[in-house]
Amino acid sequence: MSEETKVLGSAAGFRMDKDMDAGKFRGKRRRKVSELTINKVTSVDYKDVALLRRFVNEHGKMKPSRQTGNTAKQQRMIARAIRRARELALLEFVKIDTGNDRREFGPRRPRENREVREVRETPVETPAAAVESTTAEAPATE
Numbered sequence: 001m002s003e004e005t006k007v008l009g010s011a012a013g014f015r016m017d018k019d020m021d022a023g024k025f026r027g028k029r030r031r032k033v034s035e036l037t038i039n040k041v042t043s044v045d046y047k048d049v050a051l052l053r054r055f056v057n058e059h060g061k062m063k064p065s066r067q068t069g070n071t072a073k074q075q076r077m078i079a080r081a082i083r084r085a086r087e088l089a090l091l092e093f094v095k096i097d098t099g100n101d102r103r104e105f106g107p108r109r110p111r112e113n114r115e116v117r118e119v120r121e122t123p124v125e126t127p128a129a130a131v132e133s134t135t136a137e138a139p140a141t142e
Contacts (some may be wrong), residue, residue, distance in 0.1 A: 037074075
């Protein structure tokens with residue numbers, strides 16, 4: 001089988017078949033750079049809530065390193081700081097949306113009148129008393 005291949009520029013570094021569509025194929029993506037690297041932050045403090053909020057999504061979950069561009073060491077450092085800040089109530093564990101579409105809980109409305117249950121007229125016997133009454137009534141057989 002003879003396949004025609006063409007090289008798409010030396011900078012791209014990949015080959016392409018004659019049947020492949022050039023529009024669908026993506027080249028190498030550029031690696032995302034972390035905010036910590038840009039700002040030259042060497043250690044993350046759990047008290048720096050403004051910095052930690054950048055690494056937490058709108059639901060309160062930690063963003064993965066592929067979104068933030070953190071290295072593994074930076075991600076561990078941020079995760080540790082977020083856990084400590086949550087424990088000390090500086091960050092929420094879960095963010096709850098209290099928008100207009102959610103029902104706000106106010107004072108309880110009064111209950112409707114219910115029928116009152118009838119009270120039993122005969123007292124309920126305890127099991128020990130029931131056993132004694134049955135033995136007293138039974139005639140003794142000799």
